[in-house]
Amino acid sequence: MNNRESLKADIPATSVAAERPTNVLIVGVGGQGVIMVSKVLASLSQELGYQVKQSEVHGMAKRGGAVFSHVRFGSSVFSPTILEGDADILVALEWAEGLRWLPYLNQESGTFITDTQHIIPPFACRDRGRGAVSGYTRETVPEVMDSVTNSFALDAAEIATELGVPKASNTVLLGALSTALEFPVAAWKSVISKFVPSKTIEANTRAFDAGREWALSFDRETQLKDWTDRTKQDPEKTTDSSADVVSTLEITEAWCKGCDICVKFCPERCLAMDARQIAILTHPDRCTGCRICEWLCPDLAITVHTSKNNIST
Amino acid sequence: MDLEVGKVEIVSAPETHTMMGNEALARGVWESGVRVAVAYPGTPSTEIMEAVGKYPCEDIEAQWATNEKVALDVAIGASFAGERAFAAMKHVGLNVALDSLMSQTYIGVNGGLVLVVCDDPGIHSSQNEQDTRLLAALAMVPVLEPSDAQEALEFVRIAFEISERFDTPVIVRSTTRLSHTRSVVEVGERLPVSAFGFKDNPLKNVMIPAHARLRHPMLLEREQALAEYCISSPLNRWEEGSADYGIITTGISYSYVKEVAPDAHVLKLGITWPVRSEKLRAFCASVKRILVVEELEPVVEQAVRDMGFEVEGKTLFSREGEFSPRIVHDGLAKAGLLPAQVGARGLNSQPLVRPPVLCAGCPHTSSYMALRTVDARVCGDIGCYTLAVVEPLRAIDVCVAMGSSIGMAVGMAKAGTESKPIVATIGDSTFLHAGVPPLIDAVYNQANITVMILDNHTTAMTGGQDHAGTGVTLRGEATEKVNFEELVRSVGVKWVRYVDSYDLASMYQTLREATEFKGVSVLISDRPCVLDPVKIRGEAYRIKSESCVACQACMNLGCPAIAWIDETYDGHRKVGIDTGQCMGCSLCAQVCPSNAIQLASL
Numbered sequence: 069m070n071n072r073e074s075l076k077a078d079i080p081a082t083s084v085a086a087e088r089p090t091n092v093l094i095v096g097v098g099g100q101g102v103i104m105v106s107k108v109l110a111s112l113s114q115e116l117g118y119q120v121k122q123s124e125v126h127g128m129a130k131r132g133g134a135v136f137s138h139v140r141f142g143s144s145v146f147s148p149t150i151l152e153g154d155a156d157i158l159v160a161l162e163w164a165e166g167l168r169w170l171p172y173l174n175q176e177s178g179t180f181i182t183d184t185q186h187i188i189p190p191f192a193c194r195d196r197g198r199g200a201v202s203g204y205t206r207e208t209v210p211e212v213m214d215s216v217t218n219s220f221a222l223d224a225a226e227i228a229t230e231l232g233v234p235k236a237s238n239t240v241l242l243g244a245l246s247t248a249l250e251f252p253v254a255a256w257k258s259v260i261s262k263f264v265p266s267k268t269i270e271a272n273t274r275a276f277d278a279g280r281e282w283a284l285s286f287d288r289e290t291q292l293k294d295w296t297d298r299t300k301q302d303p304e305k306t307t308d309s310s311a312d313v314v315s316t317l318e319i320t321e322a323w324c325k326g327c328d329i330c331v332k333f334c335p336e337r338c339l340a341m342d343a344r345q346i347a348i349l350t351h352p353d354r355c356t357g358c359r360i361c362e363w364l365c366p367d368l369a370i371t372v373h374t375s376k377n378n379i380s381t
Numbered sequence: 382m383d384l385e386v387g388k389v390e391i392v393s394a395p396e397t398h399t400m401m402g403n404e405a406l407a408r409g410v411w412e413s414g415v416r417v418a419v420a421y422p423g424t425p426s427t428e429i430m431e432a433v434g435k436y437p438c439e440d441i442e443a444q445w446a447t448n449e450k451v452a453l454d455v456a457i458g459a460s461f462a463g464e465r466a467f468a469a470m471k472h473v474g475l476n477v478a479l480d481s482l483m484s485q486t487y488i489g490v491n492g493g494l495v496l497v498v499c500d501d502p503g504i505h506s507s508q509n510e511q512d513t514r515l516l517a518a519l520a521m522v523p524v525l526e527p528s529d530a531q532e533a534l535e536f537v538r539i540a541f542e543i544s545e546r547f548d549t550p551v552i553v554r555s556t557t558r559l560s561h562t563r564s565v566v567e568v569g570e571r572l573p574v575s576a577f578g579f580k581d582n583p584l585k586n587v588m589i590p591a592h593a594r595l596r597h598p599m600l601l602e603r604e605q606a607l608a609e610y611c612i613s614s615p616l617n618r619w620e621e622g623s624a625d626y627g628i629i630t631t632g633i634s635y636s637y638v639k640e641v642a643p644d645a646h647v648l649k650l651g652i653t654w655p656v657r658s659e660k661l662r663a664f665c666a667s668v669k670r671i672l673v674v675e676e677l678e679p680v681v682e683q684a685v686r687d688m689g690f691e692v693e694g695k696t697l698f699s700r701e702g703e704f705s706p707r708i709v710h711d712g713l714a715k716a717g718l719l720p721a722q723v724g725a726r727g728l729n730s731q732p733l734v735r736p737p738v739l740c741a742g743c744p745h746t747s748s749y750m751a752l753r754t755v756d757a758r759v760c761g762d763i764g765c766y767t768l769a770v771v772e773p774l775r776a777i778d779v780c781v782a783m784g785s786s787i788g789m790a791v792g793m794a795k796a797g798t799e800s801k802p803i804v805a806t807i808g809d810s811t812f813l814h815a816g817v818p819p820l821i822d823a824v825y826n827q828a829n830i831t832v833m834i835l836d837n838h839t840t841a842m843t844g845g846q847d848h849a850g851t852g853v854t855l856r857g858e859a860t861e862k863v864n865f866e867e868l869v870r871s872v873g874v875k876w877v878r879y880v881d882s883y884d885l886a887s888m889y890q891t892l893r894e895a896t897e898f899k900g901v902s903v904l905i906s907d908r909p910c911v912l913d914p915v916k917i918r919g920e921a922y923r924i925k926s927e928s929c930v931a932c933q934a935c936m937n938l939g940c941p942a943i944a945w946i947d948e949t950y951d952g953h954r955k956v957g958i959d960t961g962q963c964m965g966c967s968l969c970a971q972v973c974p975s976n977a978i979q980l981a982s983l
Contacts, residue, residue, distance in 0.1 A: 097735070107563075114399060114565060121529075123562040125425075125505045132941045133737035147640035148529075148562035148633070151706035153722065164733040189735045193945045194772060196933050198952030202945060205733050313952055332754045335773065335937050358953060360932045363974030374951065 089119075089142030090249075091150040095169045096161030097187045098132050101238040104263055105159065106137035108242060112251060112259045113141035123148035132189065134165055157248055161224075161238055162187050164205040170216065179248050180219040181283075183241060184209060196335065196356040198313055209295035213288070220244060220286060221295065227278050233268070236275035243279020253280070315357025316373045317349045323369035330361035330370060400566045402559040405530035406469075406497050407432030408566070409537025410441075413493070414574030416464035417442045419452040421814065422843035423471030424506040425557040426499035430469050431846070434855045440571060445846060445855045448783070448814040449474035453481045453496065460494040461586065463577035465541055472500045472513050473782065477815070479516060482550065484588050486520045487596040489548035489603075491577050493541035499555045502676045503703030506557075506842075508763065508782060510701065512677035517552050517654045521600050523607055524654040525553045525616060526632040530564045536651065538572075539616065547603055547610070554653075556676065558633045558703065604655055611658035616651025619664060626718060627668030629661070629681055634674045637709040642719065656684040665690040672697065672716065676704050739768050741942035742917065742966035744837055744882035744908035748806065749776040750937065750968075751888045752833075755896055758793060758801040762786035762816070764808035765842045766835055773939045777806070784815020790830040791823045802896035804831045810840040810848045813863065817872075823901045824873040831895045831902045834865055835882075837910040845913020869903045876900065882908035885971045911964055919965030921981045922958055928977035929955040935969035935978065943969060 092109060096102040103124060110122040124137040138149045150172060158173045160166025160182035173180055192203035209221045222244060224237035233239075239260060246256050260276060261269045326345030338351035339361060347370070349355065361370045400408065407429050410418055418441055420430035434443040442459075446452035449470040459466035470478060475498050485494070501507040517524040525540050527533040533555065540551040584592050611617055627646035630638045635649050648664040650656065653675075665671050665685055673682040673694035682694030697712035698704065713719040739746055749769040752759050753776040761767055761777035762785065770777040779789060786805035793803050807816045812834050823830055840846040847853040852862030869877050876898045880891045888906070895902040911917045924935075926946065931953035935943055942962035945954040958969070960981055970978040 098737070110563060111399070119565065120399075121562055121564045123558060125557060125561055132735070132740070134735050145564075146636040147706045148558060148564070148636060149705055151640070151710065153707075164735070167730040168732045170730065188944045189733070190738060190773070190936070190939050190941055190944065191734050191736060193936060193954070193956075196936075196953065200945075200954055203734065205730065207730055332756070333934070335933070356953075357951075358932045358934075359930065359951075360934050360974065363930065363932060363934075 089140045089145045090157075091155045092139045092157045092159065092245075093136065093150055093155040093169060093172050094139065094159045094161075095134070095136045095165045096183075097165060098135050100135070100161045100187075102135045102137050102161055105161070105238050105242060105245075106139050108256075108259050108263050109139050109245070110141070111262070112255060113139075115259065116251060116255065118142055119145045121145045121148040134168065136165075136169065157181065157245065159241060159245055161185070161241060163221075167205055167207055167212070173216070176217075178216075178218065180212075180216050181241060181244050181248065182212075182219070182221050183224040183237060184221050185223070185225050185237070196358045198357065208299045210292055210299060213292055213295070220283060221291070222279070222282055224279065227282060228275050231271070231274050231278055233271040233275055236268070236272050239264070239272045239275040240279035240282070243276040243281070244283040246276070246280050247283040312376060313374050314376075315355060316375065317352070317355060317361070318371045318373060319347055319349065320369045320371075321346050323367045325367055327366065329364050329366065333360055333364055335360065397565050397567050399563055400530050400534075401428060401561060401563050402527075402530045402533050402555060403428035403499075403561070404432045405533040405566045406537055406553065406555065406560075407436075408568055409534040410467045410495075411436040412534070412569050412571050413467075413495075413538050413541040414465055414572040415441055415467045415495075415541075416492070416574075416576070417456060417459035418467040418469075419444055419446045419455045420469040421446050421449045421452050421474060421477075422810075422840050422846040423449075423474050423499075424843055425501060425560040426469050426471045426474070426497065426555070427843040427846065428560070429497055429499075430855065433467075433469075438856060443855055445848060447849055449477040450481055453478040453485075456494060456496075457481060457485050460490045460492045462492070462579055464492040465574055466492055466494050467497075468495075469497045470499075471507065472498055472511055473507060473509065474498070475513060475516055476511075477783065479520070482520050482522065484593075485550055486522050487588055487593055487600060488585060490544050490550060491580055493544035494550045495537060495540040495544055495553060496550065497537070497553045497555060499557065499560050500677070501557050503557065505703075508780075510677060512680065513552065513554050514653050514680045515678055517554075518680070520550075521604055522549060522654065523547070523551045523652060525551065525651055526653050527553065527555070527559065527651070528632050528635040528649070529559065530562065530566045532651070533559065534566055534568065536616070538569075543607075543610075547607055549603055549607075554632070556633055556703075607652075608655045608658050611652050611655060612660045614652060617658070617660055618647075618649045618651065619660070620647040620649065622646040624718070625668065626670040626672060627664060628672045628674055629664065629685065630674040631681060632676065634676055634704050634709065637704055637706045638674050640706050641710040642713055645718075650681060653680060656681055657688060661685065662688055665692075670716075672713075672718075674698055674704070674709055674712070677701070736771065737768060738939055738941050739765065739774075740911055741940050741962045742911040742919075742964035742968075744906065744910070744966075745769060745835055746774070746938050746940070746966075747882050747885050747888045747968055748833055748835055748906045749774040750885065750972075751892045752776040752804060752806070754889060755892055756801055757804040757831075757896065758799050760786040760789040760793065760803070760805045762805070762807040762811050763842070764811055764835070766806060766808060771939075773937045783811055784819060787816055787819035787823055787830075787832055790832070791819065791826060791828040794828045794830050795826070802831060803829070804833060804892075804896065806833045806835060808841070809834060809836040809838065809850045809865070810846075812865075813849050817868070820869065820874070820901070820903075821872045828901060829899055831892075831898070831904060833892075833895075834869075834903060834905045836865060836905050836907050839910045839913045841910045841913060845910065847914075865905055869905075874901050874903050876902035877905070878903075879905045879907050882906045883966050883968065885968060911966075917964055921960035921963035921965055922967065922970055922978050923960060923981045924955075924957050925977045925979065926955055926957065928975050930975045930977070931955045932974060934972045934974060937972065938968055940969060 118141040166182035224240040456466035456468040745766040761780035790805035931950035946957040
């Protein structure tokens with residue numbers, strides 16, 4: 069690398085000082101390998117002679133919840149968890165999780181290394197209405213790069229997929245992380261090889277190298293421009309025109325035989341059976357016009373009409 | 382009384398291992414020469430018994446009990462028989478075992494008897510955050526509180542010494558943070574403990590009123606002896622500082638105190654029952670200002686106040702939730718002892734809500750879809766399936782404690798106010814834990830309820846432990862397997878059906894029939910957990926977006942593999958399946974009204 073020296077200024081290597089422990093917070097979503105990444109780091113720093121504490125909370129991790137692991141190492145470590153605002157490095161395996169934990173990062177000197185991967189939880193897609201907007205985080209990479217001084221956002225999944233090892237994106241992040249800590253590269257690789265299946269050691273080594281290479285050749289301006297372009301191409305589309313469209317439900321009473329299916333399956337619970345065992349719309353305000361009742365009615369007794377706001381068709 | 386207990390010499394080659402707190406506790410159990418170790422799984426304590434189960438069978442019996450009371454009773458039996466015995470449980474597990482503990486404390490021990498109880502400050506994975514120290518005080522049983530994995534190991538060894546020396550059960554209290562923090566632990570050898578053998582002594586071993594009246598005064602004497610031991614015990618450590626204030630702290634809070642206030646005088650209490658001792662008094666008298674940093678209840682603080690000292694504790698450090706270095710720092714800043722933290726974050730991001738959800742392909746999904754559809758009044762229970770309380774399944778109305786669902790359903794039915802069908806839902810492991818007696822009660826009292834046993838063939842919530850219904854022991858040996866249908870029929874239930882959890886139509890139909898049955902009906906929803914003991918993968922499904930009508934019927938499953946895509950139909954969001962996550966349960970294909978969901982290969 070011809071420009072390695074100049075780039076070093078960009079990626080601040082966190083020196084492992086004797087007087088205070090180094091704090092690395094690793095975050096992501098259950099199943100991504102947060103614990104594997106933190107175990108590699110903990111094991112490595114232990115092999116290099118530091119006292120280490122690694123703390124996480126089990127229980128909900130497998131079920132797609134947020135997962136975090138504190139790794140602290142130094143000559144002497146008391147607390148297993150990091151003081152909020154005192155993390156030297158925040159490694160995020162998922163974009164929104166990184167943003168969630170940013171308050172833990174040391175505002176002046178902290179380094180933020182994050183995958184740009186989005187894992188969208190079912191909770192972010194909880195609106196059946198027209199023109200619904202995802203509840204996923206809105207911040208873009210350029211916005212975060214602007215507000216967090218030492219931030220490094222990489223599409224680790226893409227890098228790993230290009231190498232033919234799509235599952236090794238966390239090893240790509242370890243490669244990027246390796247440039248922020250003054251540990252020998254050979255030691256990193258040796259520890260990683262103990263934590264991955266033996267037949268994937270070679271693939272993971274390549275993923276590690278790729279992540280490291282990415283970080284070493286990181287150029288803030290190019291990245292910023294690149295991500296700004298990408299963000300422009302891919303804004304979340306909100307169908308503004310559909311916002312003023314309303315749905316109305318027409319129930320042909322003569323055809324309804326009172327089977328109750330529409331009532332049972334309406335996700336918003338806006339239908340009921342009346343005294344005559346005929347389906348009626350009891351909560352028109354809740355109806356999103358999703359048409360499940362129309363699709364499921366065995367007697368074709370329900371039709372959903374759409375119209376522009378306040379103008380009947 | 383010999384007060385040298387606790388000065389354990391670790392006879393070891395300086396061998397070190399990286400261990401989770403729970404693994405260190407297990408190591409302590411093995412090193413102490415324990416012969417019988419028992420537990421019922423419960424976060425954050427589960428890994429203790431899993432780790433004990435990795436030590437040689439010749440050394441130690443390690444087994445899952447059907448519940449915590451059984452676990453403690455088994456351990457008590459082993460203690461009576463003259464061997465060292467151990468039981469592990471989470472904080473609410475101690476409630477289940479408390480009945481036995483309250484009597485056993487009168488009896489004392491033969492072989493040493495130690496319980497590890499893991500509290501969950503912050504309620505990471507529990508139904509409350511009760512403080513075990515209060516229950517221990519009620520039972521007048523010593524409590525040891527380690528502050529890291531190394532101490533976890535050593536305190537267990539010391540706990541056995543205290544147990545035998547003072548003739549008492551002993552509780553070692555852990556918390557979620559300690560149980561789940563990994564650090565380097567220097568380990569020792571297994572102690573050669575020779576069995577005491579059974580000691581015939583009905584006056585001590587049989588708690589009839591006449592005997593119990595004799596034992597109670599001895600309990601009070603034991604408290605006194607333990608208080609004297611607290612003076613000399615190295616577990617209560619006085620660390621000189623340079624500041625003019627003193628902090629009394631326990632457990633994991635000690636590490637936060639050392640982190641943020643390295644200059645303070647510190648009294649680190651390793652024993653928090655009995656808490657009053659001359660050492661505590663001497664420390665309080667030696668400093669100008671006394672602060673107590675302890676998670677949850679003000680146990681130590683109250684003791685200091687009772688001794689006549691002015692003390693600050695819960696006015697600075699919350700009585701609820703888990704502590705952190707930040708909370709301890711802010712409390713000390715509030716007291717004017719540390720500078721306040723300044724500065725706000727540059728980026729003010731609205732955090733994304735990401736609650737835990739049922740897994741892709743979770744067999745519980747269809748049960749709760751059907752329950753929502755029949756519009757039942759649902760009494761829930763403790764397990765992964767409690768997650769069905771949130772949208773989109775939102776099919777649990779009440780949930781209290783392990784096994785409560787069936788009893789509550791009986792009560793609701795007897796109250797007679799409910800027009801909806803009343804259904805209790807309970808997992809296989811929870812049913813065996815505390816669901817059988819209330820089922821018998823329901824039959825006996827002729828309640829009109831439906832019980833859904835959600836049999837996923839494992840204790841899923843805690844990471845997939847075996848139980849009496851799986852036919853496999855903790856050590857992995859094949860054993861007798863509870864036949865749920867035979868069990869249920871034997872107590873007098875006349876209506877019992879199995880349903881394949883992945884057959885939604887059958888689930889709807891059978892649940893409807895079950896709720897129409899007058900009396901106790903039991904529906905067993907039967908499919909293995911998709912994660913444990915083996916991760917189940919089938920061919921993934923995909924959504925043909927040209928056929929998707931964006932009704933989002935499939936989104937009603939709450940499946941994490943299904944999310945919106947950018948395309949719309951009639952202004953509504955179409956959906957797509959993450960084939961990496963999909964394990965092919967087919968439930969979404971079963972609910973799709975436009976047949977847009979098909980196997981990926983088609």
